[in-house]
Amino acid sequence: MMLRTGPHPRDGRGKLVFLADAGRAGREQAVAVATASIPPRAAGLPDSEIEAALPLLRRLRAAPGTARDADPPSAATEP
Template structure:
């Protein structure tokens, strides 16, 4: 286990983003290992996005929101559709455009992934002071909102 410290002269904002990035890598590996049926984090991210934004968004909007290439989103959507977790339908006004809908199975699978990932990570954080994880959430959400706004222009 590495306990290395960043250089003391790193700016706090960089140090924060560096820690978030490292946490993301470590959590991604735990998440993937916790999914009994091979659901990947990239699949979960799309399911989770649909829960957050609701049904009927387009693949292009998903790609933009997740900052992924359209081909990567198309590939992920194909895999999720094959598993019955999402449904693609032509847009009612423009048949060339597809709309993405979360199925009941997709919503249930997202909820199971949350439970499985939480169970896999909780023991590692069990000895943190009470409320410390919850206390971080508002500040991290605000940083994410600002980054979202900057992305969207």
């Protein structure tokens, strides 16, 4: 099972969807494949352009990290 669901802590009508362990493993595999594909594509770019792009790329990669790795929130921990 790639996904699991849980009840929304504040809205009983809703469900939240999360990656199950198999889904997390699939995500990690996909990230590894994507990461390995970057060096051949970047080979022709000047180092200065790659270095200039890295801060933005790091922010984009980190942005969904907290929500992506979260367990279902509980009513006690959600604002």
